[in-house]
Amino acid sequence: MTENDVLSSVKNQALIEKRRNQMIKGAITLFKEKGFHRTTTREIAKESGFSIGTLYEYIRTKEDVLFLVCDSIYEQVRKRLDAKINLEKPTIDNLLNVIRSYFELMDEMQEEVVIMYQEVKSLKKETKEYVLQKERDMVGMLEHVIVTCLPDQLSKKDAELIANNIFIQGQMWGYRRWMLQKHFTLEEYIEKQIYYFKQSLSISI
Amino acid sequence: MTENDVLSSVKNQALIEKRRNQMIKGAITLFKEKGFHRTTTREIAKESGFSIGTLYEYIRTKEDVLFLVCDSIYEQVRKRLDAKINLEKPTIDNLLNVIRSYFELMDEMQEEVVIMYQEVKSLKKETKEYVLQKERDMVGMLEHVIVTCLPDQLSKKDAELIANNIFIQGQMWGYRRWMLQKHFTLEEYIEKQIYYFKQSLSISI
Amino acid sequence: MTENDVLSSVKNQALIEKRRNQMIKGAITLFKEKGFHRTTTREIAKESGFSIGTLYEYIRTKEDVLFLVCDSIYEQVRKRLDAKINLEKPTIDNLLNVIRSYFELMDEMQEEVVIMYQEVKSLKKETKEYVLQKERDMVGMLEHVIVTCLPDQLSKKDAELIANNIFIQGQMWGYRRWMLQKHFTLEEYIEKQIYYFKQSLSISI
Amino acid sequence: MTENDVLSSVKNQALIEKRRNQMIKGAITLFKEKGFHRTTTREIAKESGFSIGTLYEYIRTKEDVLFLVCDSIYEQVRKRLDAKINLEKPTIDNLLNVIRSYFELMDEMQEEVVIMYQEVKSLKKETKEYVLQKERDMVGMLEHVIVTCLPDQLSKKDAELIANNIFIQGQMWGYRRWMLQKHFTLEEYIEKQIYYFKQSLSISI
DNA sequence: CATGAATGAGGCTTCATTCAT
DNA sequence: GATGAATGAAGCCTCATTCAT
Numbered sequence: 024m025t026e027n028d029v030l031s032s033v034k035n036q037a038l039i040e041k042r043r044n045q046m047i048k049g050a051i052t053l054f055k056e057k058g059f060h061r062t063t064t065r066e067i068a069k070e071s072g073f074s075i076g077t078l079y080e081y082i083r084t085k086e087d088v089l090f091l092v093c094d095s096i097y098e099q100v101r102k103r104l105d106a107k108i109n110l111e112k113p114t115i116d117n118l119l120n121v122i123r124s125y126f127e128l129m130d131e132m133q134e135e136v137v138i139m140y141q142e143v144k145s146l147k148k149e150t151k152e153y154v155l156q157k158e159r160d161m162v163g164m165l166e167h168v169i170v171t172c173l174p175d176q177l178s179k180k181d182a183e184l185i186a187n188n189i190f191i192q193g194q195m196w197g198y199r200r201w202m203l204q205k206h207f208t209l210e211e212y213i214e215k216q217i218y219y220f221k222q223s224l225s226i227s228i
Numbered sequence: 229m230t231e232n233d234v235l236s237s238v239k240n241q242a243l244i245e246k247r248r249n250q251m252i253k254g255a256i257t258l259f260k261e262k263g264f265h266r267t268t269t270r271e272i273a274k275e276s277g278f279s280i281g282t283l284y285e286y287i288r289t290k291e292d293v294l295f296l297v298c299d300s301i302y303e304q305v306r307k308r309l310d311a312k313i314n315l316e317k318p319t320i321d322n323l324l325n326v327i328r329s330y331f332e333l334m335d336e337m338q339e340e341v342v343i344m345y346q347e348v349k350s351l352k353k354e355t356k357e358y359v360l361q362k363e364r365d366m367v368g369m370l371e372h373v374i375v376t377c378l379p380d381q382l383s384k385k386d387a388e389l390i391a392n393n394i395f396i397q398g399q400m401w402g403y404r405r406w407m408l409q410k411h412f413t414l415e416e417y418i419e420k421q422i423y424y425f426k427q428s429l430s431i432s433i
Numbered sequence: 434m435t436e437n438d439v440l441s442s443v444k445n446q447a448l449i450e451k452r453r454n455q456m457i458k459g460a461i462t463l464f465k466e467k468g469f470h471r472t473t474t475r476e477i478a479k480e481s482g483f484s485i486g487t488l489y490e491y492i493r494t495k496e497d498v499l500f501l502v503c504d505s506i507y508e509q510v511r512k513r514l515d516a517k518i519n520l521e522k523p524t525i526d527n528l529l530n531v532i533r534s535y536f537e538l539m540d541e542m543q544e545e546v547v548i549m550y551q552e553v554k555s556l557k558k559e560t561k562e563y564v565l566q567k568e569r570d571m572v573g574m575l576e577h578v579i580v581t582c583l584p585d586q587l588s589k590k591d592a593e594l595i596a597n598n599i600f601i602q603g604q605m606w607g608y609r610r611w612m613l614q615k616h617f618t619l620e621e622y623i624e625k626q627i628y629y630f631k632q633s634l635s636i637s638i
Numbered sequence: 639m640t641e642n643d644v645l646s647s648v649k650n651q652a653l654i655e656k657r658r659n660q661m662i663k664g665a666i667t668l669f670k671e672k673g674f675h676r677t678t679t680r681e682i683a684k685e686s687g688f689s690i691g692t693l694y695e696y697i698r699t700k701e702d703v704l705f706l707v708c709d710s711i712y713e714q715v716r717k718r719l720d721a722k723i724n725l726e727k728p729t730i731d732n733l734l735n736v737i738r739s740y741f742e743l744m745d746e747m748q749e750e751v752v753i754m755y756q757e758v759k760s761l762k763k764e765t766k767e768y769v770l771q772k773e774r775d776m777v778g779m780l781e782h783v784i785v786t787c788l789p790d791q792l793s794k795k796d797a798e799l800i801a802n803n804i805f806i807q808g809q810m811w812g813y814r815r816w817m818l819q820k821h822f823t824l825e826e827y828i829e830k831q832i833y834y835f836k837q838s839l840s841i842s843i
Numbered sequence: 844c845a846t847g848a849a850t851g852a853g854g855c856t857t858c859a860t861t862c863a864t
Numbered sequence: 865g866a867t868g869a870a871t872g873a874a875g876c877c878t879c880a881t882t883c884a885t
Contacts, residue, residue: 033865058349060265064859076862076867085859144263144346155406162407183411184420191400192393199392201360202367206388215389223428238848247848269876281850284877443844468759470675474880486846486883495880554673554756565816572817593821594830601810602803609802611770612777616798625799633838648869657869679855691871694856 025153026094029087033080042081045071047095050088055134059089059142090150093143096135097157103128104164110171115226118172119217125165126193126213133197140198162186173224185224192216234292238285247286250276252300255293260339264294264347295355298348301340302362308333309369315376320431323377324422330370330398331418338402345403367391378429390429397421439497443490452491455481457505460498465544469499469552500560503553506545507567513538514574520581525636528582529627535575536603536623543607550608572596583634595634602626644702648695657696660686662710665703670749674704674757705765708758711750712772718743719779725786730841733787734832740780740808741828748812755813777801788839800839807831 031039049071053062064085068078082088107124129136143154166186196212236244254275258267269290273283287293312329334341348359371391375382401408401417441449459480463472474495478488492498517534539546553564576596606613606622646654664685668677679700683693697703722739744751758769781801811818811827
């Protein structure tokens with residue numbers, strides 16, 4: 024199960040790509056506003072700029088749209104995070120910068136992250152597993168940076184836990200903005216989280 | 229907007245309480261399984277042990293059920309957490325015990341927490357605000373314990389951040405169990421989180 | 434089929450009378466506002482001052498209420514019209530006074546008349562026939578006055594037609610008030626109708 | 639609010655026209671039989687020859703059907719009446735012919751008129767106002783013919799009253815057929831009404 | 844007699860999906 | 865490839881009526 028497994032009756036691959044991107048963009052706009060369940064396929068078609076008939080030329084079920092959306096968001100996050108990671112200089116500063124970048128990324132993609140967070144559960148088992156694997160990969164990326172950049176050896180488990188903590192702290196910024204963003208600016212939030220992160224690993228300034 | 233604002237055409241208060249509890253119980257069972265949107269009112273009625281007509285004697289819309297469910301879960305968590313908090317001895321050990329209890333609570337109520345986490349968004353603005361206030365209250369409880377039990381003064385903001393971190397680490401245990409519970413037992417998870425919590429606040433053993 | 438054929442499980446006749454009067458009064462209030470179909474039996478019970486259970490002690494179906502209402506309105510109109518008719522002095526003036534009285538009555542009972550006009554059709558064949566007979570009787574009363582008070586002999590048919598014309602001119606005052614009552618006062622309406630009535634029968638002033 | 643304000647999700651105007659005509663025809667058949675409230679949307683769809691889903695492609699609520707039906711009936715009556723009116727020769731004979739035609743029209747459209755008479759009240763305020771305006775227009779047409787064709791000047795009010803009288807005498811023929819059509823043929827009814835009409839205006843033969 | 848909780852058939856409407864053009 | 869009209873299963877909710885207390 025990958026995004027290429029979403030069957031389309033159209034043959035022209037370039038067109039498929041183009042239409043799906045329109046569709047994903049349209050769907051995200053709508054999902055942000057009203058969630059997956061309250062958005063109709065007709066609305067998605069309209070927002071995407073084509074007819075309901077055309078929509079169904081590129082997907083088979085409404086769930087396919089959700090899958091494409093989730094997949095697309097994950098891919099975007101993953102790619103952008105990946106771009107920030109440079110392990111040639113495995114220093115603590117490098118690690119901290121990755122974490123900062125990750126938080127900033129989560130800020131920029133708040134709404135998308137919220138969609139994923141709330142709607143992934145509506146995917147059916149198989150596709151959900153595929154998407155969650157991407158999440159595991161991303162946590163794995165963080166974990167890898169942590170292990171690589173820290174001088175003291177952390178156990179695999181500790182690294183995993185810490186990676187998860189950072190991961191959800193990033194998501195929390197967007198997901199719980201109603202709670203946090205009234206009292207913190209992004210910079211404050213990042214610096215405080217970084218501070219406690221360093222403390223927790225006894226990293227001296 | 230409180231749970232008493234969900235209108236019922238039945239007058240007997242004790243009966244309302246009883247039926248609503250049946251309803252909440254039934255609904256939670258179903259929401260665990262298939263989520264709010266995929267559960268029908270008829271299924272809720274059936275699972276609750278009465279007819280669709282009776283269901284609607286105690287609520288007015290399907291969303292009322294969701295509200296009652298969310299409200300009930302929050303109340304339960306809040307009460308049980310409250311019971312664990314004893315500020316007569318504001319020691320660090322006491323604080324750590326509260327945190328441990330909170331994690332254990334989140335473990336016991338995993339499924340309920342997942343429901344809330346995913347479905348609160350389907351409430352309409354007004355009731356959502358009411359429910360989220362309960363979440364703020366709970367974070368506030370943690371924050372209060374932290375401030376009270378720590379010898380060194382933490383700023384309000386730092387306390388708030390830390391309380392939020394703990395709060396979501398608790399939720400994460402249930403919400404991301406597919407990621408965590410393969411590699412950690414509850415005890416491991418708790419002890420590691422407690423360990424890093426102490427580190428981050430420079431609390432010596 | 435008479436109003437005594439609406440079965441009641443209550444034995445006490447005086448009580449039946451009392452309750453039915455409450456019920457008719459309540460129902461008329463509601464029917465005026467929203468019509469028969471949009472009024473629920475619960476609303477009728479409430480407006481009548483007793484419970485839904487009690488309502489059903491005195492009727493068997495919702496349609497029974499409509500029947501009692503229609504029957505009651507007809508009876509009221511009939512009685513009040515009857516009271517105005519005095520055939521001891523069968524003069525033209527007497528006839529004109531009856532007609533005036535009838536128009537005034539229709540003005541006073543506008544709303545009730547509208548109910549009947551619109552809802553009788555919802556009665557089932559049998560009871561409708563019974564109610565319509567009352568209408569025939571009333572037209573018959575007018576017809577009788579006409580025949581009796583006019584010096585020149587009118588054929589039966591002509592009398593019937595004229596009685597019907599007057600009858601619906603009276604109803605029209607209430608039923609088409611949105612059209613008439615903007616431009617006419619009741620007095621104007623009556624005097625003009627009387628004027629043309631006299632003209633049509635070549636009655637000199 | 640006009641019949642074009644009934645929203646349809648179908649774009650092809652010709653098709654909308656066609657389907658709405660089917661729908662109106664089907665609905666009238668059913669409303670004649672059981673009235674608006676006792677007719678279900680599914681029955682309307684079936685009688686119209688398409689599925690319930692298709693029905694709702696052309697309307698938004700059941701009330702829309704009622705509106706279309708009422709509007710269509712009024713339009714038909716108005717057009718047919720209009721076609722009978724020829725004011726090039728504003729003679730009394732011409733006036734009498736218009737009245738005759740109107741009565742004949744009411745005879746042909748008895749059932750439709752009954753529907754309107756009984757169901758317009760179920761429209762909501764706004765659409766009801768629109769439909770009643772059409773009724774005012776029709777009465778206005780009669781009024782205009784009366785004023786134009788009569789040699790002696792009638793006051794505006796007198797013309798209005800007389801137009802209303804004729805208007806409801808026409809409706810009465812259908813609406814009170816249970817009373818009238820047992821004793822009168824249409825021709826008798828018309829001739830007698832015309833006779834009294836002439837009398838009332840002192841029109842000599 | 845009075846009450847009101849319980850029932851469930853049935854009504855209106857939505858919307859994912861198909862398919863002829 | 866694109867369109868959009870057609871479909872009907874299925875969802876939410878109402879309300880007349882019953883019956884145990």
